[in-house]
Amino acid sequence: MDNFVFYSPTEFVFGRDTQQRVGELVKRYGGTKVMIVSGGRSAERSGLLAQVRESLEQAGIAYTEQKGIQPNPTDEGVYEGIEIARAEGVDFLLAVGGGSVIDSAKAVALGVNYEGDFWDYYCGKATVPVPGTLPVGVVLTIPAAGSEGSGNSVITKLDGRHKISVRYPMHLRPRFAVMNPELTMTLPWFQTACGIADMLCHIFERYFSNTDASVPDAVAAGLMKDIMRNALILKDDPDNYEARASIMWASTLAHNGLCGTGKAEDWSSHRLEHELSAWYGVAHGAGLAVMVPAWMAFVSKKNPAKVAEFAVNVLGISPENKTPEILSALAVELLKQFYITLGLPVTLRDLIGEDPDINLLVGSLHSNMGETLGAYVPLSMKDCREIYRMAQRTDTLV
Numbered sequence: 001m002d003n004f005v006f007y008s009p010t011e012f013v014f015g016r017d018t019q020q021r022v023g024e025l026v027k028r029y030g031g032t033k034v035m036i037v038s039g040g041r042s043a044e045r046s047g048l049l050a051q052v053r054e055s056l057e058q059a060g061i062a063y064t065e066q067k068g069i070q071p072n073p074t075d076e077g078v079y080e081g082i083e084i085a086r087a088e089g090v091d092f093l094l095a096v097g098g099g100s101v102i103d104s105a106k107a108v109a110l111g112v113n114y115e116g117d118f119w120d121y122y123c124g125k126a127t128v129p130v131p132g133t134l135p136v137g138v139v140l141t142i143p144a145a146g147s148e149g150s151g152n153s154v155i156t157k158l159d160g161r162h163k164i165s166v167r168y169p170m171h172l173r174p175r176f177a178v179m180n181p182e183l184t185m186t187l188p189w190f191q192t193a194c195g196i197a198d199m200l201c202h203i204f205e206r207y208f209s210n211t212d213a214s215v216p217d218a219v220a221a222g223l224m225k226d227i228m229r230n231a232l233i234l235k236d237d238p239d240n241y242e243a244r245a246s247i248m249w250a251s252t253l254a255h256n257g258l259c260g261t262g263k264a265e266d267w268s269s270h271r272l273e274h275e276l277s278a279w280y281g282v283a284h285g286a287g288l289a290v291m292v293p294a295w296m297a298f299v300s301k302k303n304p305a306k307v308a309e310f311a312v313n314v315l316g317i318s319p320e321n322k323t324p325e326i327l328s329a330l331a332v333e334l335l336k337q338f339y340i341t342l343g344l345p346v347t348l349r350d351l352i353g354e355d356p357d358i359n360l361l362v363g364s365l366h367s368n369m370g371e372t373l374g375a376y377v378p379l380s381m382k383d384c385r386e387i388y389r390m391a392q393r394t395d396t397l398v
Contacts, residue, residue: 001213001262023059029175031092034063073104081108099145106153109134143248144195146255148177163278181244193342194285199251206260268374289344294391299377300328
């Protein structure tokens with residue numbers, strides 16, 4: 001196990017009706033003028049935003065709002081949020097929604113008191129957040145991204161379609177996250193399924209590692225099994241509170257850093273997918289359901305050990321009379337079938353309705369990430385091209 005620092009100060013307030021405590025929580029963490037950041041109309045239609053406003057008013061906290069944050073959030077929304085926050089004298093950001101809303105709020109938090117362009121942090125021009133980085137709180141409505149418990153944020157710059165992430169756990173981890181599983185019961189099934197693919201991949205990026213670290217691996221394996229089991233329960237019974245609660249909490253644990261403590265992480269699948277959602281506007285989780293099996297099939301040919309372990313410890317495949325190569329091949333096919341059962345695409349053609357421009361994807365990936373990608377099996381751009389090609393196929397990957 002490698003040396004590590006694990007810093008996770010977020011207060012998680014979990015369970016039924018917890019959204020009614022928002023005002024109390026904002027006041028506890030020093031907010032006096034809040035900007036509520038939200039996405040589409042669902043939070044308004046459901047009455048959630050009205051409950052949030054009422055809770056803030058009862059606590060005597062003034063607020064303004066930014067609405068309309070879209071999936072795969074862009075720099076345009078961030079610039080708009082920074083402008084509102086500066087004009088209104090905001091000192092606290094409250095994200096009401098899923099990962100896109102939270103990531104956009106975090107980017108606004110970085111940019112409000114920074115004299116330059118917030119994008120400096122995402123392109124690497126700036127690396128240390130200013131002391132005036134605003135605090136963020138969350139009311140979570142979509143379990144998927146895990147942004148409610150992480151210091152990460154992903155934003156797409158529309159000029160050039162650069163989709164890039166930052167990781168500032170000491171600055172961007174939310175002060176609190178309100179998590180009521182009942183708020184997720186009205187989600188369309190496809191959105192729930194995409195969230196399940198996303199949280200699984202957050203664990204994959206840490207689990208598939210060459211670092212020997214038994215404790216985080218045991219946590220990761222348990223989480224993956226529980227997510228997959230509860231996903232199948234929700235497929236048949238979407239109003240099952242216990243399954244919703246398990247999925248919601250698992251999405252947080254998948255991405256708060258716990259599964260990666262002491263490990264060299266990979267993140268190839270996410271970066272391969274980011275090009276798809278940046279250029280084709282696909283749902284991030286759906287893109288991961290396509291790219292992960294293709295990535296897994298490719299790396300298994302070079303380093304099958306961890307994929308074989310995944311086959312046995314998570315998918316329950318008997319290792320008897322099977323080589324690591326055979327176990328890996330079975331793992332890829334079983335994972336694909338799991339995604340298909342959830343109603344997710346597993347080929348690029350199913351995902352975007354046509355063959356993608358692989359030259360465009362690889363060129364953009366190279367521009368954003370450089371010559372190589374990943375750690376479990378370091379990938380050249382030639383390797384990435386082959387993985388995209390494999391993801392087009394409708395037959396078996398291995």
